[in-house]
Amino acid sequence: MIWDLILGPLGAIIGGVALAVLAWITGRQQGKRNERDKRAATDAKAYRDKRKEIDNADLGHGATDAGRIKRLQSIADRAGGGGN
Secondary structure (H helix, E strand, O other): OHHHHHHHHHHHHHHHHHHHHHHHHHHHHHHHHHHHHHHHHHHHHHHHHHHHHHHOOOOOOOOOHHHHHHHHHHHHHHHOOOOO
């Protein structure tokens, strides 16, 4: 009642600005969430592909232990995980 008389047009302006700010903040949060989801999907696909490559790798049945170790090290080197 009295606030309508005092804030009249100013209240509408403040309300409009507040809604615009709220919409901007919500949009940024949603954008960040979408970016995280895309990154997670990309990482999951990379993991799946690498895991499939490792699972399907020919480890040389009948090969010596040294031969198997060499093959596993070459897989790790291609993945960037070879510690040697």
